[in-house]
Amino acid sequence: MNIVNILEEIEKVDGEIYERLNPRRAAMKSFANMGKKISLAAMPLAMGSMFQKAYGQTTxxxxxxxxxxxxxxxxxxxxxxxxxxxxxxxxxxxxxxxxxxxxxxxxxxxxxxxxxxxxxxxxxxxxxxxxxxxxxxxxxxxxxxxxxxxxxxxxxxxxxxxxxxxxxxxxxxxxxxxxxxxxxxxxxxxxxxxxxxxxxxxxxxGLKPWITLGPGNIGNDTGVAAVNAVYAGEENTTQAGINIAGIASQVTAAAAAECFDEPLAxxxxxxxxxxxxxxxxxxx
Incomplete structure (x- = not known):
């Protein structure tokens, strides 16, 4: 976990992140000291605690x-x-x-x-x-x-x-x-x-590292019907109102479906x- 990178990303959304925690220099010093005191495994908990301190009253x-x-x-x-x-x-x-x-x-x-x-x-x-x-x-x-x-x-x-x-x-x-x-x-x-x-x-x-179409062009490629609900909608090939399957000869329905992870409500x-x-x- 690169703490500085995480904070830089948060700073793009919340320019006052360091002031929420404490002044920037003090925050950087506390991060350095924290790294000496806790293990990497404990770092997420420590980071979570700091985020709660910064945003707990406004979430x-x-x-x-x-x-x-x-x-x-x-x-x-x-x-x-x-x-x-x-x-x-x-x-x-x-x-x-x-x-x-x-x-x-x-x-x-x-x-x-x-x-x-x-x-x-x-x-x-x-x-x-x-x-x-x-x-x-x-x-x-x-x-x-x-x-x-x-x-x-x-x-x-x-x-x-x-x-x-x-x-x-x-x-x-x-x-x-x-x-x-x-x-x-x-x-x-x-x-x-x-x-x-x-x-x-x-x-x-013969699973791919990502979700692709299963038999019958359903979204479930695992072969386990009991988990169909996990993959419902993954067969979608339309993005931004455009069906991308077939827009080029090599873009099959499977290739189009693989291009995007579909959200689940x-x-x-x-x-x-x-x-x-x-x-x-x-x-x-």
């Missing part, structure tokens, strides 16, 4: 709602990976696979801490593992015993996250936390691409997330 309710919804998704992702690593003895990983899943798990916890820090006292209550059902009502009964099934569910989570963050970006326009949200969005996209690579290595499918994301939450803990 509109719609932004708080967006960040809390994002926080709920990050809790779901964190517990999904964490349980696989520490409490699913029937799910075996090679040393390399375990390392890769651990990195993703740790990223999700960093996102949780960053969002909690930004929200401060407005942060929603934690979603615990006990509130979840990663079999999705026995739709994926082998999620914690079969490696390929585990990865396919993981891919559903990551692709949902990518589309969810994009879907809410418009609600964050004009607020400096948009920078943070888009950074998390990019990490989720890298997770999705990497899990697709892991699935290919496991011999599951909050209500649609909630339907997907609720598949993995027990009754009484559903998102709205």
């Amino acid at each position: 509109p309710s719609v932004v708080t709602d967006v960040l809390n919804f994002a926080l709920a998704l990050e809790y779901l992702e964190y517990h999904f990976y964490n349980h696989a690593l520490v409490a699913a003895p029937s799910l075996t990983f090679t040393a390399q696979q375990r390392t890769e899943i651990t990195v993703i798990r740790d990223h999700e916890m960093a996102h949780v801490n960053l969002l909690k820090g930004a929200l401060g006292a407005s942060a929603r209550a934690e979603i615990t593992y006990a509130m979840t059902d990663y079999t999705a009502g026995n739709t994926f009964p082998t999620v914690y015993s079969d490696y390929v099934t585990f990865l396919k569910v993981a891919l559903g989570f990551e692709d949902t996250g990518v589309r969810a963050y994009k879907g809410q970006a418009g609600n964050l326009l004009g607020n400096p936390v948009l920078t943070t949200a888009l950074q998390i969005h990019s990490v989720e996209a890298r997770h999705a691409a990497h899990i697709r690579t892991m699935l290919n290595a496991a011999g599951a499918t 909050k209500a649609n994301v909630a339907v997907i997330a609720n598949l993995f939450l027990k009754d009484g803990f559903k998102l709205s």
Whole structure:
């Protein structure tokens, strides 16, 4: 994480960022000192705390709602990976696979801490593992015993996250936390691409690193019908009112669909997330 670059991006939106924190020179000094005192893993929490200090009194309710919804998704992702690593003895990983899943798990916890820090006292209550059902009502009964099934569910989570963050970006326009949200969005996209690579290595499918069209030109290219909701609309080939499929001989429907990640509305994301939450803990 390059703190100076993050602050420079925020400064483009909010020229008073340093004054909100404290005078610029003092802020730079405190960042230098902070780097000596805390580990890189703890940096997102510290940054989140500073953002809460700067914007906690001025953050509109719609932004708080967006960040809390994002926080709920990050809790779901964190517990999904964490349980696989520490409490699913029937799910075996090679040393390399375990390392890769651990990195993703740790990223999700960093996102949780960053969002909690930004929200401060407005942060929603934690979603615990006990509130979840990663079999999705026995739709994926082998999620914690079969490696390929585990990865396919993981891919559903990551692709949902990518589309969810994009879907809410418009609600964050004009607020400096948009920078943070888009950074998390990019990490989720890298997770999705990497899990697709892991699935290919496991011999599951011929997935590309990005979403493309599935059989019958539907948006779901995973071959898992149970996650159709994750990919609904990804088959879209029209942008700015123009159907870009066929505008040149090499621009097929698949190529046109691959060009853009489609946003996913909050209500649609909630339907997907609720598949993995027990009754009484559903998102709205």
